[in-house]
Amino acid sequence: MGRRLLRSSGAALLCGLLLAGLPLGVAAAARPAAPPSAVHAELARIEALFASDRPDAAARLQALQDHMPAGATFDERRATLHKLIRFYVDANDARARRYVDELAALGARAGDTESALWAQAYRARLLATLDDKPADGTLLIDSALARAGDNVADDLAIALHDTAALCSGRQGDFKNALRHQIAVLGHVKGKDREDLYQRAIVLNNISSLYSDMGDERQSLAYNDQARTVAEGLHAQDILDTLIVARCNSYVLLKETRRAGEVCREAQARARASGDKALEAIVLDLFGKLAWQDGRYSDCLGYAERALALHNAEHYPKERAQAQADVGLCRIGLGAVAQGEGEVRAALGAFRASKDDASAGATLAMLGTAYERAGLFKQAFETSREQRALQQAVFDRALDRATLQTRSTLEAALRQKEIVALRETNRLQQAQLTNDRLQLAVGLLIALLVGVVGFFKLRDKERSRRKAQQENHNKSQFVAEAAHDLRQPMQAIGNLLGAASHAIGRGDVDKSRDLIDTAQKATHAMRSSFNAVLELSRLECGAIAAEYSSFDLTELVNESVFALRPLSEPRGVAIRLRLRPGRVLAVRSDRQLLGRVLCNLLSNAIKYSDPSKPGGAVVVVGVVGLGCHCRVDIVDNGVGIPEALQREVFKPFFQADNPGRDRDRGLGLGLAIVESILTLLSRHTLRLRSRAGVGTRFSVGVPVAAHDEAIAAPPPASAATDIEDVAGLYVLCVEDDRLVRQSTEALLREYRVLCEPVGSLAELQALLPGLERMPDLVLTDYTLSGGHTARDVVRAVAAEFGEALPVIVLTGESESLALGPELEHAVVLRKPVASAALLARIRALCGGGRA
Known part of the structure; x- marks a missing residue:
């Protein structure tokens, strides 16, 4: 019931396309413009024969290579080697190495750099596929990419990047594989059918890599792009793969309805094309949906039908997985003993084929099945078995790495000993061999230290560059924000200076117009400041979603x-x-x-x-x-x-x-x-x-849950009139003199009685002499002397014996520790528009007083 090997289909398609002759074939420029020679004519006939009779085509290709005419050109020899290599690589045949070496030698004799790069691409692919050494393949292909640079033909660049993606994917480095596949996409530039076909396959590969990284949403996005291209080409083979991949993504996302729709469409396509293997995969996915939902009868039906198809198609691994799925469904239905037997038989097949990944996934699902059945002891034992398997896999990998390192070291030491025996006499041999061995060990240690130091230095350099880039981005953000804030500030200064001059010469109308324009500039500056502040608070995590x-x-x-x-x-x-x-x-x-x-x-x-x-x-x-x-x-x-x-x-x-x-x-x-x-x-x-x-x-x-109540929208606030707030008595606590004076001027203009103070000490001295209890307290959050709005509220409550409505103004970018004193306070962040402030005062006080 775990993730299938479905996602490998895209990579398999691209590999097949590459080996069929689109990118890994001889470049178009290498084909002669003159009438085709006998060699080229034979190559064309062989290529046509590959579609109907691959063994015969391969035999004729081998005969052509073995009996190459003495007068054959460089292009003809290279084209023949390319096709022969592609055939053996496609067949996972080690004979490909011989012809890769011949291609490299041919390029060296002719001074052809591209042939050497093609040979490296082939060698890296063989290391990853035949030798199961993707790390060695990565080193080789990285060297080839560095040597190639940007001035190579598109088909060679595609081959290099695709091989790099293959090696990275085999190592589980899906991010690097994705980077190379995107590079492949950039080199597929043509608009003919072959190029568009290849583009669809590369898009599917990218979709597969995103799925391997667990990002099913991004995988679906690229799947949609590939489907658009494939539909235009009527490429049914790609469309079949894509729709099953979409079904798999929706199953993994647990979007049951959408998964069911897409899987049914995939099943219909598989039946229409007669593709039993594809239909078996779809049935596996239907079974997984049913198992997720606890519909074990449906699960068993799907799993048994999938098992029958896998048996007919002779896919051992898929058959074992389907058998495990049948057993898991039986356990869900209560047939625990029978289900256990089938799951254990599948596990035996996985272990026999050394498929530890499938065995581990099956054990995980078996543990879940036990938990659902209430068999917690068996679930615990299965969990222990899974951990033991993981440890064994780790130990085997460690043993392989140790043996490989030991073999490499022993080979180097033996070579040193042979050289020493040839260069010295019998009496000096032991001493000289010992010296050379010590030197080799020392050099190896030095090399290891150097390699470790190099990687540490590289990581440190990357971190330094990243920090520099972040600092540069912050500096650029601050500079641009300062520019957008200075512009309206400059305008406000100019307009207020002109208004002052107009007032001085008694031109009231002109001064009114200038002040109105200054208010517009103030609004622009406030908008800019609020936008910059909001973005800063979002990026520093000061805002949390309230659902x-x-x-x-x-x-x-x-x-x-x-x-x-x-x-x-x-x-x-x-x-x-x-x-x-x-x-x-x-x-x-x-x-x-x-x-x-x-x-x-x-x-x-x-x-x-x-x-x-x-x-x-x-x-x-x-x-x-x-x-x-x-x-x-x-x-x-x-x-x-x-x-x-x-x-x-x-x-x-x-x-x-x-x-x-x-x-x-x-x-x-x-x-x-x-x-x-x-x-x-x-x-x-x-x-x-x-x-x-x-x-x-x-x-x-x-969407919301079906049983969740829908909140009513917040009521809209009307504009504030002078009569709404006239006569209110407000206690204003603000330690910034300019803000305090401007707030007092605004309130008095609306006929609000205002008692301004600049500190907690001034407030405590003022409170005993007040003849009337204030209607509202308007206070800054952070005050001088380390005091806050909480101290203000405590002082007012102690004087009047009850809590008053409170508005807290703050310039803090992070969330405030309000405490119980400010539990019912209204918090407004500076800068606050005057209309918004007056509306809050009106709402808290319920209108003005005579």
């Missing part, structure tokens, strides 16, 4: 309504695609998700193109997809080039705003979106864009 269940359609409607003031002046039409009356209950952080939607919608409004037919349009749609909902935000703007689609998520990056026009935003919106979605579990973001057409952002949100 609840709510109606996604309500949140989308609120986001669209909130951005109408931005869209209407720009002439942007927002079209909502929502089903009336439908409730889509999702589980997320309502505030953070709302921020994501507003940022994406604002971005779409700013970049919509009014010059297109029908004007600027933004379409917002919500789709329910069973296990999750998707919000699509589509604009008809300039689009984002593919090369820049990852760059747009970097802070301050704007692809179509080199002049930093503030009406087009700051370039922080998408960076904030990505940081927020990193915090939200099981949320996804997908970008699709075409230059000149437009952009689509799709946000995936998990």
Whole structure:
């Protein structure tokens, strides 16, 4: 019931393609433009024969190589060797080594570097496949890649990177294998059928590697790309592999409904094509779904049918695995003894074939089956057996490594001894041999120390470079943030200076206009500062998601309504695609998700193109997809080039705003979106864009549980009028003189009685003389002398004998330790808009007083 060998199919396809002659064949440039010679004509006939009769084709190819005409050209000899090597490599035949050596010698005689690189690629592949020495193959292919550089033909570059990916994958280094497969993808540039076929296979390989790394979502994304290419080619063999891979991914993700749909489609395709092996794999996956859900009768039916197909197709390993699946299903049905016998028989087959990975996975599933059946003693014994197997595998690997090292050292020592015996007489032999042995051991120790030192130095250098890059990124972020904050500050200073001069000469209207403009600049600076602060708090982990269940359609409607003031002046039409009356209950952080939607919608409004037919349009749609909902935000703007689609998520990056026009935003919106979605579990973001057409952002949100109550949306707050707060008495505690004076001026302008103090000591001196109890306490969190807002609340409560409404203003970027004193306080982070502050005062005090 564990992971199948299905994911190896993509790599097998690519290997087969390479060995069939697409990339590992002779480069097109090597084929003569003149009429084909007798050798080339024979090669063409042999290549055509491979499709129908491989043994006969191989025999004719061998005969051509053994009786090569004396006048054959370099290209003809090289082409013959390539095809012969490919045949033996494909057949896992060690005779391939002989012809690899001949290819290297042919290239050396002709001074052809590419032939030497081809030989290294072949040798590395043989080390990984025939000798089971992928580490040696990696060293060899890395050397070849360094020697090749960037100035080699695409088919050679593809062969080198694909072999490097094979060696890395055999060692379990899937990240390095992925890097090389992506490099292969970059060299598949053609648009003809063969190139597109190869592109589909490479995309499937990348999908397989992501699955090997446990990232099934990314695996599905590349699977979709491969499927699009394969469907255009009507490549049924690739499509069959891809759909079974998708079925496997959904099973591993435990998305039961989606897995069932895809697996049924895969089963239909397998039956239509008559591929019994593929149908057996699909039945295995159906069995796993049933086993996960506890449907053991269905599980047994699927497993038995899969076993029958595996028996018919003569696949020993798959047959053993299917037998183990049958036994696991029987244990689930209560037939423990019979199920144990079948599982143990499968384990015996695994051990006989030395398939420790399948044996370990089967033992793990057997332990789970025992636990489900309540047989905890057997589960414990199985766990011990699994650990013993793991230890044995580790010990064998250690023994192999030790024996290999010992063999290498003994060979080196024997060679040194032979040289010593030839160069010295019998009386000096013992002493000289001892000296040479000591020297060899010393050199080996020095070499080992040097190697260890090299790797430590390399790791240290990597860490240093990474730290330097992070510091550079932070410095660049600070510099760009400072630039965007200085601009409105400069504007505010200029406008206030001009307003002061206008007031001095009595021009009230002009001064009013200048102050209004300064307020707009203040709003721009506050927006910039809040965006920078929000991104910083997200990246340093100061914000935590607070999950609840709510109606996604309500949140989308609120986001669209909130951005109408931005869209209407720009002439942007927002079209909502929502089903009336439908409730889509999702589980997320309502505030953070709302921020994501507003940022994406604002971005779409700013970049919509009014010059297109029908004007600027933004379409917002919500789709329910069973296990999750998707919000699509589509604009008809300039689009984002593919090369820049990852760059747009970097802070301050704007692809179509080199002049930093503030009406087009700051370039922080998408960076904030990505940081927020990193915090939200099981949320996804997908970008699709075409230059000149437009952009689509799709946000995936998990649905809420069926029995979970849906929270009501927060009530909207109305604008604050002077009469709403006039007459209130506010105690203001702020140690910053400028902030204290500006807060007092704002409150007094709205006829709020304000008692400002600058420290806890001033507050304690003032409280006994107050003739009236304040309606509200407005205090900064951090005060001078190490005091906080908690000390303020304690002092006020001690004086008046009851708790008063409290608003805490803070400039801290991290979460605050509020304590019981501030349990019911409202916390606002600086800078706070005056309208927001007055609205909070009105809400806490319930309106003004006469």
